[in-house]
Amino acid sequence: MPPDACSSPPSEMLLSPPRFPILMLDEAKLTPALGYLFHRKWLDPYESLVSILWKFEKANGLSGSVVAHLMGPDVDPYEGLVPELGAVDIDRLHGALGLPKTTLRDALLAPTERRRFCATFRHCRRCIAHGYHSVVHQVDTVYRCPAHHDMLESACRKCGYGAPYRVNVQLLETPYRCSQCRESYGGHGWRPTEARPMRAGYCRALARKYVGCALGL
Structure with missing residues (x-):
C-alpha cells in the first residue's frame, strides 16, 4: 500500500518569533536585562531603606532573596x-532602583557618638498604613512620630x-507585617x-526632625 500522505501544518501553526521582548535575568547582578519598575514619586522624604525595598519588592513581584x-x-x-552607611553598596542599589544616591544615603543609618539608633524595628502605625517607614523612626532619642x-512601636501588638x-x-x-x-x-x-504622596505638613515635620537629628539637636 502506498504510504499515507503527510500534509504540511497550516501556516498559522508554524512557530514565529514572539512579538514581545523576553525578560532575561542577569544572574551575576540579579537584575533583569530590561530593568525594574520603580518610580521616585512612590517615595516620601527620608524614607528608610527597608521601606524603599518593600515598595520595590511589591512593585516587581520579587523574592526577598533577590x-x-x-x-x-x-x-x-x-x-x-x-x-x-558603609555596609550597603549604594552604587549597586542606584543601578537597580534608579534612585539618586543622595536619597539612598538618607535612607541609611549613620551612627555617631551623639546619634544612636534602635536595634529593633520601630514604626508609626499611621505611617505604616500609608506604606511609609522613616529612618527617623529608628533614632534612639525619638519616641514619637514627628x-x-x-x-513609636517596636513590638507586635499580637505576639x-x-x-x-x-x-x-x-x-x-513580610512587608508592613510582623515577621x-x-x-x-x-x-x-x-x-x-x-500610592499617594504624604501630606506636605507631615513631610516638613519629618524633614525638621531628620535635620535636627543629623545636627545632634
Whole structure:
C-alpha cells in the first residue's frame, strides 16, 4: 500500500518569533536585562531603606532573596545586614532602583557618638498604613512620630515580637507585617496603584526632625 500522505501544518501553526521582548535575568547582578519598575514619586522624604525595598519588592513581584542581593553581591540574604552607611553598596542599589544616591544615603543609618539608633524595628502605625517607614523612626532619642505625634512601636501588638532592624529575607518577605505571626503593623499594606504622596505638613515635620537629628539637636 502506498504510504499515507503527510500534509504540511497550516501556516498559522508554524512557530514565529514572539512579538514581545523576553525578560532575561542577569544572574551575576540579579537584575533583569530590561530593568525594574520603580518610580521616585512612590517615595516620601527620608524614607528608610527597608521601606524603599518593600515598595520595590511589591512593585516587581520579587523574592526577598533577590532584593537582599541588591545591597551587595556577597550579602547573605538570610543573615542580612544592618542598613547603615558603609555596609550597603549604594552604587549597586542606584543601578537597580534608579534612585539618586543622595536619597539612598538618607535612607541609611549613620551612627555617631551623639546619634544612636534602635536595634529593633520601630514604626508609626499611621505611617505604616500609608506604606511609609522613616529612618527617623529608628533614632534612639525619638519616641514619637514627628508627623503624627503617635508613640513609636517596636513590638507586635499580637505576639509581642520585636523584629531586629536587619534587612534580610525574613523582614523583606513580610512587608508592613510582623515577621513572626504576620499581623499587620497598621493598615492593609502598600500597592503601586494606590500610592499617594504624604501630606506636605507631615513631610516638613519629618524633614525638621531628620535635620535636627543629623545636627545632634
